[in-house]
Amino acid sequence: MPAVQETIEQVSAIDVDKYKYGFFTEIESELSPKGLNEDIVRYISAKKNEPEWLTEWRLEAFRRWQTMAEPTWARVDYPPIDFQDLHYYAAPKKTPGPKSLDEVDPELLRTYEKLGIPLREQELLAGVEGAAQPRVAVDAVFDSVSVVTTFKKELAKHGVIFCSISEAVREHPELVKKYLGSVVPTTDNYYATLNSAVFSDGSFVYIPKGVRCPMELSTYFRINEKNTGQFERTLIIADEGSYVSYLEGCTAPSRDENQLHAAVVELVALDDAEIKYSTVQNWYPGDAEGKGGIYNFVTKRGDCRGRNSKISWTQVETGSAITWKYPSCILRGDNSRGEFYSIAISNGKQQVDSGTKMIHLGKNTTSKIISKGIAAGKSDNTYRGLVQIGRKATGARNFTNCDSLLIGNKCGAHTVPYIESKNASAVVEHEATTSKISDDQMFYCLSRGLGEEEAIALIVNGFVRDVLQQLPMEFMVETQKLIGISLEGSVG
């Protein structure tokens, strides 16, 4: 896209609404009755034709959830959520698991087109936007169901299973049964337990032994219906010696009321396997006054179960009214490696409480945490992280760096790291800084003719470069644009 066009589009976007994914698709949906009880849990399970064991699994989680209390330790503030005032299942009516793209409701396809998500394989194969464009397989989740998964056939040639989790329950029950809930147990925490009871759809990935997944896999989550919560469940298993890079994107319509999104993501890396998980979280953040927006209460955890395995989380958080999210790594296998790269940008009245947990259990395990928080407007941005070195984690190594940048003096940046070491040979290092954009840097940019907002975007891009470099190429470009958008209006 030529630069001029881009500028015009950006400027016109500011006038109306900075959030360009805020539209709503008129589509007939099937909704579960409002509220949550055992019947609703059974309803969801029945909708998905689930086997008996999974229904029971859900019910057990639901019973457990009823005994739990909502966590209040995070530095976020919101009115109490009425969990009975939600539809726990919403599905577009006309798509009971279409076999091919032609059967998908054209309204849905137009939605994804508008969001810029490529669902047509041939378009990508033709390489319309330049020959070097990499191919990405997409699983599109719309409210509570997966509408389509692309490139399935080609992936199957390599033995890679990439489908919605509902399909996996039907087609690969042995894998689901073995791994579901093995990283995030149903008893884990309030929202994970809720998710276990009512999860609707999400992606399932299995990479067989020794396979390097031939393309990037991605899931695109869209909340459309109002008064619904989205509870997706993603499970990725990388068998011995395999590699996969997985991307996740999400958007929602702009609405005045808050919507709940409580997902669970489980990653399992066996011996010598590597999983790279990247997220660009762009849920509707609410308006400037803090009205509306998504409550993003997510449990993401990776288990480096095998020797020499590696899990890397990269996240760019620009959306959501409230983010409560701590992608973690359990470094169980000897020599396993965990990484966490994060950019969290908050503006308006957004509240972010995010970070990671690195649990070192195996010998010579290493972890690296790079977190960049940027707070503007009246937002609050908290990094909360745990580095835990177990008694047997001889030779473990951690490096943590979290920097915060404040733009304006009505926002807050907080750092709450927890460091727990039980092994003398482990080395843990943590450093954090908080500062504002230096006057020298601003002056330098302004004197070279950049506008104030442009200058901030440029400096901020430099500030987050360490993390951006970890993102797959197509995300990097989008993220750089996103950072520009999120910070507009933060000056003055």
Place this chain on the structure above:
Amino acid sequence: MTDTMGTTTVLRTPAEEALLKRYPAEKASLPGAPAVADLRDGAFAAFEKAGLPHRRVEAWKYTDLRANLRTIAAPAGPPDHERVRALPPAVPGDGARRLVVANGRLVPELSDLGGLEEGVTIGSLAEALTHADAEVLAALRPIPEAADNIALSVNTAFMTDGVVVRVADDVALARPIEITHVIDGETAAATAVRNVFLIGNGASATLIETTEATYAAAHQTNIVSVVTLGDEAQVDHIRLQLDPLEAVSLTTLTVEIGAKARFETFNAALGAALARAQVYARFNGAGSTGAFRGATLLSGRRHADTTLVVTHDAEGCESRELYKAVIDDEAKSVFQGRINVPAHAQKTDARMMTASLLLSEGAEAYAKPELEIFADDVQCGHGATCGALDDDLLFYMLARGIPKSEAEKLLIIAYLGEAIDEVHNEAVRDMLIHRIEDWLEKRVG
């Protein structure tokens, strides 16, 4: 992440039961005018409601007082003056004016109260409480950072005595004031002491506090010191915690700092089975500097906690925090530090650093250095490290013919030296180095 909501439990531990019984029984004999009694009642009600803090209370996450405090020792009886007098000075050669608080009461006979400099008054807290001294009563109200601190509440409810030191404006104290807290007695005893230091505008003082005992017993001390600094005042505060290795030591320092003032504190945690040193400081005036440092030496199964909250409530203040721990055997070290910078505290410059050195397989270190920042024009940072002695450094020394134990000793002293070297008082510095050397000797032997 599991749910960490602090829910109130109805079940009381034996220690809680004991404290609940003790207060109504002792209330009448505790010193103070009616206003003080109200203050005590309020503080005790706070304890009654919350009980002893446990790991679900975020500020006590790593030091579970409810689980670790099994019994409450009886209140300390009158001390034997001769035994207390025979105790060698904790800091030889510091030339300090020594005030002795034995078994929770200021003992004038053992204290050096003669020839006070003009503008300095020293009195007992019990007396000030009885007369409802307005200035002292004001100083007893906890600063916001420590408002819900149970250790402080228990101290307020049970405090028997302590020292009140006033230094008038522009008076510079030549000699340090040293407060020796002693527990005398062969059986475990409990004390609750409150000291108040009111340092006027432009005044300067060095305050040394030590905690010791005549016998090794599982004493329980709860000592709170309140320091207020006027504008342009300068105070060096040093606390040497030398309690017996069986003891429980709770110390709290609350500080309010005026404008353009300088405050430094150093905490040496060398004794006690369970120790928690709390520091709550506020910068109330612009352009002040503060330094908060400490060294912890741990062996056996001991547990030491340093909890620090520094609030920059004024513009342009600078603070430096440096805490170092050496942990051997199966000991546990905890550091919790938080720097608060509200939106109006622009130009704040704060640096917090904590380091833990683990010397054995079973040693554990916990650190939680926090920043809470609402002002944009600030420079704030924190760092935390945790690990064993550097193999390269050891190798370098071994290769030069230095025996391993000697090399380790040199490295540990150098490591702690970074914090100790900043103590202005030379006698304290020397004493600390000696104590560390002793500790290291014992460790090797």
